Amino acid sequence: MLFAAAVAVFAWGMCRRVRSWRRGKEDGERFSDWGKRLKILLGETLLQNRVRRNFYPGLLHGLLFYSFLVLFITTLIVMVQYDGNLLFGLDLEIFKGGVYVFFSVASELAGLLILAGLGMAAWRRYVARPGTLPVAREDGLVLLLVAALVVTGYLVEGARIGANGDPWKELSFVGWGLSPIFAGMAGETARGAHAALWWLHTVLVMGWIALIPYTKFFHMLALPTNAFLSKLGPRGELRRQDIEKLMESAESEEIRIGIQKPEEFSWKQRLDLDACILCGRCDEVCPAYMADRDYFSPRQLIARMKAQLDEAAGAEEGEKADIVGRAFDEEFIWHCRTCAACVEVCPAMIEHVDTLMELRRNEVLIQGRIPEEAGRALRLFETGGNPFGPQSERTDWIERAGLRVVKPGESVDVLYWIGCCVTFDPQKHRIAEDLCRLLERCGVDYGVLGADERCCGDPARILGQEMVFQQAAREQIELLGQRGFHTLLTGCPHCYNVFKNEYPQFGASYNVVHHTEYIERLMASGRIRPGSGRGRMVYHDPCYLGRYQGIYDAPRSVLRAIPGAELAEMKNRREKSLCCGAGGGHYFMDLKRGERINNLRVRQAHEAGADTIVTGCAYCMHMLGDSLKLLNVDESMRVIDIASLTAESLDDARK
Incomplete structure (x- = not known):
């Protein structure tokens, strides 16, 4: 009888859990x-x-x-x-x-x-x-x-x-x-x-x-x-809602984009909330939490949504409150850097970022709420095709640099996608110019898109503007389809992730290679023989190149191949790398809470005794460069892209 009673109580509790999961929405292919x-x-x-x-x-x-x-x-x-x-x-x-x-x-x-x-x-x-x-x-x-x-x-x-x-x-x-x-x-x-x-x-x-x-x-x-039942697809692949189809088929009051209320969670998201045991491992690695321990926390993100889901289970339909506004305030979800450090360490394999992005989509597309600076970037994107500046600025420096522009109907072996962050910042033009010098030195048949290149759409997607992202994706797929190429080369981890993991949702598949990988291949084949290096270097793993793509060894192989340069490691490296602070759309907004994350990262480089921070992302380079100035260490330490460092070593070899 005692055993039967225990089993009955156990079964009742399990039935309640399973009923809650079954009330959730569909969640793609999980079996x-x-x-x-x-x-x-x-x-x-x-x-x-x-x-x-x-x-x-x-x-x-x-x-x-x-x-x-x-x-x-x-x-x-x-x-x-x-x-x-x-x-x-x-x-x-x-x-x-x-x-x-x-x-x-x-x-x-x-x-x-x-x-x-x-x-x-x-x-x-x-x-x-x-x-x-x-x-x-x-x-x-x-x-x-x-x-x-x-x-x-x-x-x-x-x-x-x-x-x-x-x-x-x-x-x-x-x-x-x-x-x-x-x-x-x-x-x-x-x-x-x-x-x-x-x-x-x-x-x-x-x-x-x-x-x-x-x-x-x-x-x-x-x-x-x-x-x-965890996600088998790429970490950088977010669930796609066909916005155009949704807008055409639904009345305005029936449109549902993202997640607004607890009952809109999928069954897998409900399971995620139940699986959390509040161990705090996510907080230990979260850059936003490190910067300000009194506000954002991935553990609190999950715990508060779980509490509201439980609360909503006993509420009448009209009494169920929105998640944003009840579980946390409007600013809370914008502090996430989408760096996936929490996802990487979570023993329950909870998909924090995917759920948070659903909240952002609803905030932007349904509620019309977004931080002011991020909103300005999106308006620029909608009117000009990118969140940075006039499209005309793409062509001036490319013409001065003498880069080959691939026209519609032409073909190259390697199509180099420069990316907006490099294109619209004169201080970063050197990254593209140095990479192109390496390609030319190795006899690579390459070209760029020039004025036809637009933003890949990543800033819009990460800021929750799914409609703008999907429009940009279709435009870029059409643009790329007009050229012939074997390899799509990019130096931006965000562009890399979008091309490799997001565009296949729209029927496009490319052989995407990041420039850290491509340089490593050129070295391995003997086409690049680096000359001398100097000083003590550390490599900063960009989140969207490391945790999202698993690319850790290629850039380190490049740096170790440079004679005379010493490669050290920071406290947070590889899977545990600390975000530069630009992730999650924070390159376009400054919410001004706590310490700057880029300062935390530069201090780690300083503790490692480095005089050079090497990275493979223009966003990271920008953020870390700003921090060098803020911390007054820009005279004793520098930040440089791996392509420029490789080009430097070749220049030294010629002297």
Whole structure:
């Protein structure tokens, strides 16, 4: 009866969770490619890939996870043998011999390791108290319940050995050590103590089972499920709503773009919210949180949406409030840099950025709200084809530089997409000029679009203006389709991401190569032989090149190939790289909260002893260059694009 009651309470809680998910909207293809999904599931659960990246919390969680796994397997073996023989008249003898010896000792050790893990967790939560780890009353109760399960289990074992003896008692060394407590009792008293402890332990176990769907224990089920159903496509691919089709088919009051209210979450987004255990790992790596710990936080983004979703479940239809305005204020969602650092480290594999972008789309296209500076950039985009300046500025410097312009109907091997950030900033023209010098030196058949090049649309998409982005995408696809080329080369990680991961949604597919990769290939083939370098360099990983595309090694290979230059590493590097501060549309707006993120990054470069910061993104170069001036270190440190640094080394070799 007790077991049935526990299962009934558990089942009721699970039904409530599943009903909530089923009320969510469709969320694309989440059940394809089971082989890949099972591989992710294995890596994120059994191998604890993300959890163990942070040593201390990874160690304590590993102690708990693997020890519970041992106890679960042991219990399963005993249950199969006992219930199989009792209920089905079988004659199973699994739990004997070597199996008995192994699992008896393993279970004893597992219990001790669980207690050690609980002690480490308690110390971290209540003594070390990292600022990113919230403390709630439930957390202490969870730790106490698990500790009580283990301790009462040992006491039951000790009472059994003390009351009845056991020829194999040494295998249960903890219970054996506790057995003298009960050995001096009279027979009936000892058996009564054993029965009482057994019932106490059983009630605790049944209570634990019943509580799983209602407490943080639910992560044992939610995290594996979320891992299995995680996004298989490119990280930089956002979900597309066909805006034109939507506008044509719907009445104005029926148009739904993005997410406005909790009931508009998809079933996967609801699962994301349920899977979060508020571990704070996202906050540890979030640049916006590092800059201002009192405002934006990816943990708070998820927690507040979850709270409002729960609140909306019991509200009448007309009483359900908008997420922006209730869960957080209008400015909150604009502080995200979309750098995906939170997505990279989240052990629950929550898709923070994708959901936040749905909120932005609704704010811009339905509510008509956007930060003033960002709004000005979008208006420039709508009227001039880019958020920077007059289109005529594209041609003047290209003509002066003598770059070949590819006309409609012409073909080249490499079509170089310069990008707006380089085009409209005279200080960054050098990036394109140096890259073109490298291409010419290697005899590469290349060309540029010149006046025909427009913005790829990334600023509009990242600022939530999906309509402008989709229009820009169609225009650029048509433009590119008028030329013949094998490789689409770009030095902008944002353009790279859009061409490679976003344009396929519109039926266009290109062989997109970032200039860091292309330079590395030219070096590997011997077509570029760098000359001498100098000083101590650090490489800044742009978010949309590193975390979004996984390109970490190519730029470092280029830098290591330059003789005489020393390559150091900053504290935050590769997957843990810190955003320059321009991401999420912040190149076009300054919300003025907390410290500047670019200053944080330059300080890391200074701590690494660098005199040169190398990067592969014009946006990053701009932000880090500004910070050098703000921190008054521009005379002792410089920031340079990898193409320009490579060209410099070749110039030095000629001297």
